[in-house]
Amino acid sequence: MSTSSSSSSSSTSSSNIWLISNKRLQFFSRIRRFLQSKAARKRCTDSEHVEDIKNISTAPKTINQEVIQVTVQEKEQIEDDSSVALQKSVKRLHFGSWEEKEMAALEIQRFAKEDVKIKKLMAELGVIHVLVSMVATEVVGRRRAAVQALIELANGTYTNKALMVEAGILTKLPMNVDIVDKLTRREFAELMLSLSSLANKQFPLSLSEIVPFLVGILESESSLETKELCIGSLYNLSAVLENARPLVSNGVVNTLLKLCSAKELSEKSLATLGNLVVTSMGKKAMEGSPLVPDSLMEILTWEEKPKCQESSLYILMILAHQSLAQQDKMAKSGIVHVILEVALVGSPLAQKRALKLLQWFKDERQAKMGSHSGPQTGRIAMGSPVNPREAQGGRKLMKNLVKQSLHKNMEIITRRANAADDSSKLKSLVISTSSKSLPY
Structure with missing residues (x-):
């Protein structure tokens, strides 16, 4: 019995060792491909520099050759150092301790910020899955290092963003x-x-x-x-x-x-x-x-925020469209006076939307008055004759009341806007406006 248990445990340990070895082998294979690609790019760069040296003829050849040779050597040394540092960072992120993983995440963030090509390489090296797993840690510094690295790796790359979601980043919030x-x-x-x-x-x-x-x-x-x-x-x-x-x-x-x-x-x-x-x-x-609508009505008074006024009016239009309940709710909140002001001094788009809303309120009020107030055309009751002279006088009285209300509203708007230079324009608008063009 002990022999069988020992054999099973040895087989389990050997399988674990095989999995770890296989994981390391895959990792080093990816690193090897990365270094080979870097070497190929370096050979291409070297050939370009050779061509540059051949084409230079405006200065003494010895000086130019020495300067360019030093520049090429420095660039090669920088590339070699960055490749080795990147290789070490990725290795520490995969197999290092938690402290080494945190430092590696910060280094990977710096590499990704400096070179756009490295962002795509990180996905192939399996860096994203390790960083996502680090986000769930309770250690603040370690979590922040992982999140910062992921932000930089996600910047401008659809593939990396998709890999982060597939790795379960949303479940780590x-x-x-x-x-x-x-x-x-x-x-x-x-x-x-x-x-x-x-x-x-x-x-x-x-x-x-x-x-x-x-x-x-x-x-x-x-x-x-x-x-x-x-x-x-x-x-x-x-x-x-x-x-x-x-x-x-x-x-x-x-x-x-x-x-x-x-x-x-x-x-x-x-x-x-x-x-x-x-x-x-x-x-x-x-x-x-x-x-609603009070919070949206407040925004309509922000003359310094025309886009906010336009968006607020857009929402109010959709809510009020073919909804008598919403129109009544807005009317009771005093919205007519507010949108009347926007219709006069707002942006072109805000004016257009405010006038549309005013038209709806006007039509609704006229419909209510037609169904509840006074005798209407075609609905004259028998035995109640109407004197044409009295009817004409009543219409004149109604027009005068409407004009007086408009004069009062315009004076309030003019004082609030402090637009003394536009007062003549507003007065002419009031005088030329009949009860058919504005609702109140």
Whole structure:
């Protein structure tokens, strides 16, 4: 019995040794291919320098040859040193201790930043999988070194980003962002912004893992820079309509409605909400939010932020379109006076959208008045004759009341905008405007 157990244990240990040896063999094979490619490039560079030496004739040959020879030797020495250093870094990352892995990650980050070609090479050397596994460690310095290296390797390379996701980087995100220091949060947010661009390439991303992490940072006491990175990630994800459901179900709409009141975060937040409001789930979430329309109306007063005004009006238009409940909700909040001001002094696009909204409110009010107020054409009751002179007087009285209301509104707008030089233009607009062109 002991003989069989000892034989099985020896076979297991031998199999483990074989696996380790095979892994090391594969690693050194990759390193050998890398060095061979470097040598080939160096031979090509040497031949180019020889051609340069042959073509130089404007100075004494001996001086030029000595200078170029020294330059070539220095370049070769630098390339040899960097190749050896890179080889050692990759080796330490695979087989070194945790301290050696941390130092190797920092060195790989530096190599990837200096040479774009090295970023592609790292994928072949299996560096990405090791760095992703280091992200799950509880040691702050070790985790940050891995995340920083991944950020640099992901920069500008679709393949490396895809490999990181396949290696399970999204599963390594901390569940509780409050236990993560602010610097690490920012670095995680930067990495997620880079990876979220895969959504535009239709690459499958697990939103059930990434979205709660981003929302957690947005609702935490993080810096504005970190939050801006997270909103950028949500914007990339919201560009794909199929992602609307997980985004809305994780509370993205209410979170962004809160953040859009901050001028530093408003533009990207509104753009993300604009992507979500065109979906049925996104629109329903905004309709039921207590922050709508007040938070969006506040943005309409930001004259120094024309893009934010335009995005806010876009969302309000979609919410108000063919929705009497939303129109009533907006009217009770006093939106007409606000969009009337934007229609006069806003950007061309904001003016166009504000006028469209005003037209909807005007049509709705006219429809209500037609169904509830006074006798209408074709609906004159029997036994209640109408005096034409009295009817004409009533219409004149109504026009005068409308003009008085417009005069009052224009005076308020003029004072708020401090546009004394445009007062004549506003007055002429009021005088020439009838009750048919503006609603109030």
